[in-house]
Amino acid sequence: MKLVTCFIAFTLFLILFPARMEAADFALVVNKNNPLQSMERSDVKKIFLGKKTFWPDDQRIEVILQTGGDIHRSFAYEILNKSPRQLSLYWKQALFSGTGVPPRQYSDDQSVQEAVASNVQAIGYVDIFQLDESVRKIDLF
Amino acid sequence: MNVAFIGFLVATGFALYSYKQQQIHLTHLRDFDFHLAMRSNELLNMFVLQKNYYKESFLFGSSDSARSGNLLCTKITAEIEAIIKSERSLHGLPLSRVEGLAGLNKMYNDYVEQATELYPLLAEGNDPNDYIEALQSLATAQNELQNTLEFFAEFYRQHFSDNVSTLMGLTNRNSRFLTVFFVLLLVTMSLVVNWAAKRTLITPLTHIKEAVRAFGRGQRSFPALERMNEKDDIGELGVAIITMTKDLVQTTVSKAYVDSILQNMNDSLIVTSNTFLIRSVNRATLNLLGYKADELIGQHMNKVLGEFPCGGTEAKGNALDAETACQLWSNAEKQFLTRDGVEIPVLVSSSRLKDDENADQGLVYVAKDITERKKAEQKLEQMALYDFLTGLPNRMTFSDRLEQTLKQAYREGRQAGLMFLDLDRFKEINDSMGHDSGDALLQTVAVRLISCVRESDTVARLGGDEFAVILDTLHGPQDAVNTAERILEAFDEPVVHEGKEILSSASIGIALYPVDGQNTVELLKNADLAMYQAKQSGGNSYSRFSTTIDQG
Numbered sequence: 001m002k003l004v005t006c007f008i009a010f011t012l013f014l015i016l017f018p019a020r021m022e023a024a025d026f027a028l029v030v031n032k033n034n035p036l037q038s039m040e041r042s043d044v045k046k047i048f049l050g051k052k053t054f055w056p057d058d059q060r061i062e063v064i065l066q067t068g069g070d071i072h073r074s075f076a077y078e079i080l081n082k083s084p085r086q087l088s089l090y091w092k093q094a095l096f097s098g099t100g101v102p103p104r105q106y107s108d109d110q111s112v113q114e115a116v117a118s119n120v121q122a123i124g125y126v127d128i129f130q131l132d133e134s135v136r137k138i139d140l141f
Numbered sequence: 142m143n144v145a146f147i148g149f150l151v152a153t154g155f156a157l158y159s160y161k162q163q164q165i166h167l168t169h170l171r172d173f174d175f176h177l178a179m180r181s182n183e184l185l186n187m188f189v190l191q192k193n194y195y196k197e198s199f200l201f202g203s204s205d206s207a208r209s210g211n212l213l214c215t216k217i218t219a220e221i222e223a224i225i226k227s228e229r230s231l232h233g234l235p236l237s238r239v240e241g242l243a244g245l246n247k248m249y250n251d252y253v254e255q256a257t258e259l260y261p262l263l264a265e266g267n268d269p270n271d272y273i274e275a276l277q278s279l280a281t282a283q284n285e286l287q288n289t290l291e292f293f294a295e296f297y298r299q300h301f302s303d304n305v306s307t308l309m310g311l312t313n314r315n316s317r318f319l320t321v322f323f324v325l326l327l328v329t330m331s332l333v334v335n336w337a338a339k340r341t342l343i344t345p346l347t348h349i350k351e352a353v354r355a356f357g358r359g360q361r362s363f364p365a366l367e368r369m370n371e372k373d374d375i376g377e378l379g380v381a382i383i384t385m386t387k388d389l390v391q392t393t394v395s396k397a398y399v400d401s402i403l404q405n406m407n408d409s410l411i412v413t414s415n416t417f418l419i420r421s422v423n424r425a426t427l428n429l430l431g432y433k434a435d436e437l438i439g440q441h442m443n444k445v446l447g448e449f450p451c452g453g454t455e456a457k458g459n460a461l462d463a464e465t466a467c468q469l470w471s472n473a474e475k476q477f478l479t480r481d482g483v484e485i486p487v488l489v490s491s492s493r494l495k496d497d498e499n500a501d502q503g504l505v506y507v508a509k510d511i512t513e514r515k516k517a518e519q520k521l522e523q524m525a526l527y528d529f530l531t532g533l534p535n536r537m538t539f540s541d542r543l544e545q546t547l548k549q550a551y552r553e554g555r556q557a558g559l560m561f562l563d564l565d566r567f568k569e570i571n572d573s574m575g576h577d578s579g580d581a582l583l584q585t586v587a588v589r590l591i592s593c594v595r596e597s598d599t600v601a602r603l604g605g606d607e608f609a610v611i612l613d614t615l616h617g618p619q620d621a622v623n624t625a626e627r628i629l630e631a632f633d634e635p636v637v638h639e640g641k642e643i644l645s646s647a648s649i650g651i652a653l654y655p656v657d658g659q660n661t662v663e664l665l666k667n668a669d670l671a672m673y674q675a676k677q678s679g680g681n682s683y684s685r686f687s688t689t690i691d692q693g
Contacts, residue, residue: 089200092199092200092269093196093200095199095269095273095276095277095280096195096196096199096200096276096280097196097280097283097284098276098277098279098280098281098283098284099280101273101277102269102270102273
């Protein structure tokens with residue numbers, strides 16, 4: 001009985017407070033030709049919420065989102081301070097009120113990497129363990 | 142008064158006018174501005190609501206919300222049309238507004254066309270990414286519409302607020318004007334009333350007040366009062382005061398006049414109360430009796446009258462009628478007592494003093510000093526009864542005395558005697574030595590005769606040189622003889638007059654009662670006869686009556 005209780009408590013804990021998992025298991029990636037090395041977290045937030053839309057060289061930033069998953073969830077919580085649902089609503093709202101167009105979404109890390117690799121203006125996030133050489137990881141501070 | 146009335150009318154007129162104005166404004170406000178503001182606000186709210194429904198349907202995929210949103214279309218359209226209609230009914234509407242509203246209408250219709258299709262579609266589950274352009278254009282239209290509606294709502298709200306402010310300003314202005322007007326009116330009225338009051342009340346009353354004061358100081362004519370119009374109440378008061386002062390002057394004059402009379406009259410005047418206490422005295426009384434006024438006032442009348450035959454000397458209550466009746470005299474001879482206790486004969490008349498209600502107020506005594514008259518009377522009496530030259534009883538008195546003596550003698554059963562005396566050769570003495578000497582002789586004879594007889598005897602001068610002596614009490618004829626001899630002896634001494642000696646003698650006739658006469662007539666006759674006999678025998682002698690003479 002004790003074990004089961006423990007297990008349930010642990011699971012509940014995991015479910016309820018997933019954001020407490022400090023381990024940043026996502027990596028922010030940009031095109032290899034993008035000179036960017038690092039970025040402030042607040043800037044990342046702005047970009048992914050459509051508030052900052054241009055690169056320093058005045059090129060439009062192409063935001064890549066994931067449709068779901070753990071990486072998406074942890075990114076959403078950690079960087080954007082939103083749950084995935086909230087994020088989705090956010091972009092819907094923006095679309096509804098014409099303040100912004102929702103970014104493209106891909107369902108897995110691989111697609112994301114491919115999209116980023118092929119677009120010099122793109123920025124996305126992937127599982128850190130899935131990271132490969134086609135994209136550059138930028139550091140967050 | 143009139144000023145107030147006119148002012149009131151003007152104020153009322155203006156109040157009515159401003160009220161009318163306000164009414165027009167308010168009506169306009171109520172029927173238009175308010176409605177428009179309300180409607181436009183309502184419109185905005187509905188639009189936002191609709192938008193929110195759509196948003197909800199979009200975000201959460203709720204078909205119900207989309208439907209609700211669609212349902213609002215008719216309401217919103219109706220509202221817009223109502224607004225347009227309202228605006229059209231106004232005259233002089235700016236063109237821009239008309240266009241603006243028309244544009245709004247069109248804008249909405251276009252929007253609605255798209256929205257009613259798209260949103261329900263998306264709510265059913267279609268991927269919004271396929272409709273990004275449509276969504277965006279719709280979003281733009283939405284924003285534009287909202288802005289426009291906000292603009293209109295704000296515009297109408299402002300319009301309404303402005304009109305209300307204008308109205309408030311107007312009302313304020315009006316009320317301020319009215320306030321100023323009323324204050325002015327009040328000031329004017331108080332000035333007018335003040336002036337009127339001054340003219341009709343204060344000035345005349347001041348005149349009256351001054352006149353009354355002046356009257357107290359002795360002024361007797363009041364020109365200011367006489368100028369007053371006697372038609373109004375104050376004027377009547379002024380006239381009444383003038384009349385009063387005139388009457389008062391008269392009364393004062395009368396009083397002074399009466400006082401003068403009372404103080405200057407020669408006769409004494411004393412007024413007493415019903416209880417005979419002296420109330421007032423005039424100057425003549427004080428002079429007559431030698432008192433000061435305060436020494437008499439309050440005193441009982443018996444202090445002046447001495448005897449007080451009725452009512453006693455104490456003051457008795459309300460002593461009227463029987464009490465005072467005995468003090469009512471008409472020209473009665475009384476005695477007044479002076480301060481020094483001297484009695485002065487007075488002629489007194491007294492009467493009851495009555496007041497207006499005919500009640501007794503006391504007594505009035507008027508007394509005339511008759512000392513002189515009394516003296517004159519006495520003198521007259523004297524002269525009637527006594528011989529002027531000698532002071533002896535005259536014939537009349539003698540006659541009286543004789544009768545009295547005889548009566549007394551008869552009653553007491555005693556004797557009395559009568560002697561007639563005639564001066565010898567008086568006529569010759571008178572002629573030779575003058576009448577003065579003759580008079581002196583007579584006077585001396587009188588004196589000597591008196592000294593020869595007793596006190597109870599009477600010496601009288603019957604006239605000319607005739608004297609008579611009544612011997613009151615005789616014990617016998619010898620008494621008469623003795624007296625006669627004494628008299629003759631007295632004649633021996635001459636009478637001196639102006640250095641001259643007058644020698645004379647007398648013839649005496651004696652008659653005794655009851656022997657020589659039973660009554661005066663007989664006695665007189667017989668004494669006369671006896672004297673004649675004495676004279677016949679040469680004078681300077683006496684002779685007793687005897688029957689023989691009578692027969693002779």
